[in-house]
Amino acid sequence: MLGLMQSQPLLISSLIEFAERHHGDAEIVSRRVEGDIHRYTYRDLAQRSRQLANALDGLKLGFSDRVASLAWNGYRHMEMYFGVSGSGRVLHTINPRLHPEQIAWIVNHAEDQVLCFDMTFLPLVQAVHAKCPTVRQWVALCDADKLPADTGIPGLVSYEAWIGASSADYAWPEFDENSASSMCYTSGTTGNPKAALYSHRSTTLHAYAAALPDVMCLSARDAVLPVVPMFHVNAWGIPYSAALTGCKLVFPGPALDGKSVYELIEAEKVTYAAGVPTVWQMLLGHMGPSGLKFSSLKRTVIGGSACPPAMITAFQEQYGVEVLHAWGMTEMSPLGTLCTLKNKHLALSKDEQMKIRQKQGRSIYGVDMKIVGGDGNELAWDGKTYGDLLVRGPWVVQAYYKGEGGDPLVRDAQGRGWFPTGDVATIDADGFMQITDRSKDVIKSGGEWISSIDIENIAMAHPAVAMAACVGMPHPKWDERPIVCVVKRPGAEVTREQLLAFYEGKTAKWQIPDDVVFVEAIPLGATGKMLKTKLREQLKDYRLPGL
Numbered sequence: 001m002l003g004l005m006q007s008q009p010l011l012i013s014s015l016i017e018f019a020e021r022h023h024g025d026a027e028i029v030s031r032r033v034e035g036d037i038h039r040y041t042y043r044d045l046a047q048r049s050r051q052l053a054n055a056l057d058g059l060k061l062g063f064s065d066r067v068a069s070l071a072w073n074g075y076r077h078m079e080m081y082f083g084v085s086g087s088g089r090v091l092h093t094i095n096p097r098l099h100p101e102q103i104a105w106i107v108n109h110a111e112d113q114v115l116c117f118d119m120t121f122l123p124l125v126q127a128v129h130a131k132c133p134t135v136r137q138w139v140a141l142c143d144a145d146k147l148p149a150d151t152g153i154p155g156l157v158s159y160e161a162w163i164g165a166s167s168a169d170y171a172w173p174e175f176d177e178n179s180a181s182s183m184c185y186t187s188g189t190t191g192n193p194k195a196a197l198y199s200h201r202s203t204t205l206h207a208y209a210a211a212l213p214d215v216m217c218l219s220a221r222d223a224v225l226p227v228v229p230m231f232h233v234n235a236w237g238i239p240y241s242a243a244l245t246g247c248k249l250v251f252p253g254p255a256l257d258g259k260s261v262y263e264l265i266e267a268e269k270v271t272y273a274a275g276v277p278t279v280w281q282m283l284l285g286h287m288g289p290s291g292l293k294f295s296s297l298k299r300t301v302i303g304g305s306a307c308p309p310a311m312i313t314a315f316q317e318q319y320g321v322e323v324l325h326a327w328g329m330t331e332m333s334p335l336g337t338l339c340t341l342k343n344k345h346l347a348l349s350k351d352e353q354m355k356i357r358q359k360q361g362r363s364i365y366g367v368d369m370k371i372v373g374g375d376g377n378e379l380a381w382d383g384k385t386y387g388d389l390l391v392r393g394p395w396v397v398q399a400y401y402k403g404e405g406g407d408p409l410v411r412d413a414q415g416r417g418w419f420p421t422g423d424v425a426t427i428d429a430d431g432f433m434q435i436t437d438r439s440k441d442v443i444k445s446g447g448e449w450i451s452s453i454d455i456e457n458i459a460m461a462h463p464a465v466a467m468a469a470c471v472g473m474p475h476p477k478w479d480e481r482p483i484v485c486v487v488k489r490p491g492a493e494v495t496r497e498q499l500l501a502f503y504e505g506k507t508a509k510w511q512i513p514d515d516v517v518f519v520e521a522i523p524l525g526a527t528g529k530m531l532k533t534k535l536r537e538q539l540k541d542y543r544l545p546g547l
C-alpha cells in the first residue's frame, strides 16, 4: 500500500518560490567587482532569476544544457543558481583559480553552451574563448555601460542588457527531481578533473539538512556571509539553504582580504560566516594586531581542510565566536559531518570540550559513514583505530559525469554502494569522526602511521608560525620520516631547534619531525588547500639530516 500524501518533485525552483513568497523582503547584500555595495531582496532575486530563465529560453537552450559561471560570490551569481537550474538547465560553476588550459578543458568536457563571467575574469576569457567552441553565448556579469567596446570576444553581451530584455513572467517547469541541476569539477590533483553532477533532489535534501540546528543552524534571524566560494561545491549549499530559511545573505565579491571581510561583517551585522581556514587566517591576522573585536558574529563554519585547534581557540576565547568544524567534499555536495557537542559534553571541562571540537564531527542524517581496513572490513568506533573512510547517502555521488573513472563505489555484503573518500579517519564511540590524513599524505614510519595533520596542528599553535605543512621524506630504515615546512609570521622569529623543542610532550617522541624547513610560502591549490604534491616536487633535492 502506498502512502496517500502529495508527491511533489523536490526542485530548486521551489526554494526560490518559497523565499519570494515567505521572505520576499529579506535582504541580499553584495560587494560588487566594482567595489560598491549592492542591496536588494529575495523578491528581486526571484524576479531576475525568472528573467534569466526567459533569456535562456530565448537562446533555445534545451533541457539539461550546461550554462557555466566564472564568478565571485554575488547576487548575479545567485540568480544563475536559480534561473539556470530552475529552468531545467545545468549550472556549471567553474573555479577561476584553475589554470586557463584546465578551464578550457572542462568547458569542452562539460560542453557548456553559455558562459557568464565577472569582469575580473575578462582577460582569462579573452585567453580561452577561442578554445571553447561549444560556447554559443558569452555574457559579462556587468551593467551595459561597463562593457568595453572591443573585447575580441564574438557576440559578448552584458548580463544586464541580456536579461533586461526578457520578461519576469515565467512559470518554473515541473520535471523529475532526479534531473541534473548543477555540476562541479573536483580539484583534480592527479589526472584530469572529474565532475560531480548534482540533482534537484540531492541539492534540496542537502539544503534541508544543512539548515538543521546541529548542522549549519541557519534561520531567518541570521545574517550569513558565505566566504566559501560559489564556484566550489555551491558554497557548501548555503545559497539554497538561505532561500529555504530566509536569512539575510551577505556576499563578499572578490574582496577576501582580512580588512574587507572584517569591515563587511561589521557593517552588515553578520551573525554567521563560512569559509576555509586560510581565509580566516587572513581575517584573524588583520584583527589581532589592531585589537579589533566582532560586534555581531556568533558562529563560523570552518572546513575544506583541517581547522587548526589554535584557530578554534582564537575564535572562541579571544572573539567569543563558536567554531563549527565541518568536513565534506565535492563528491558529497559537500556536507558530511559537522562538529557540535552533544548534551552530555556540556558538563565537560573546556579542555575536554576542545578535544572534541577539533574533530571533524558527527554525521548529518543523510550521510552514513564507516571506516574500513585494507581487507574492506569495518573497523571499530573507538576513536583510536584508523581506516579508510567510506560514505553513502542521497547527496553522495554514484558516478562521475560521463562515467569518467568507471564505477567509483565499493559494494558491501548487501550490495550497497559506498563512496571511498580517500581520507583516513577514526570514529569514536559517540560517532565523532576525525580525519587523520588524505590517504596519500599519511606518513608511514617504521610500519606505523603518522598523521600529518597532527604534526601541522602542533606547529600552528606556535606563535611565530603562520602556516605549516608536514610531508614524509624517504628514509632507508624507517621508510619515511616526517618533516615540517613552515612559513613564519611577518616579523616573528623561531629557530629549527626551538620549533622541534616545542613538539616535546605534545606528541610521541617518534612522531616528532626530523627537520624543519623554513619556506616563503606553501603552494596552495585552486580551492585554497595545501598542494602537497607540489611541495614534494619543490623538496625533491631535499635530504633528511644525517643521510
Ligand code: AMP
Residues within 6 Å of the ligand: 186, 187, 233, 302, 303, 304, 305, 306, 307, 325, 326, 327, 328, 329, 330, 331, 334, 360, 421, 422, 423, 435, 437, 438, 527
Ligand atoms: P574538495 O572536494 O576539493 O572539497 O576536497 C575534499 C577533501 O578536503 C576531503 O576529502 C578532505 O581530504 C579535505 N577536507 C575537507 N574538510 C576537511 C576538514 N575539516 N578537515 C580535514 N580535511 C578536510
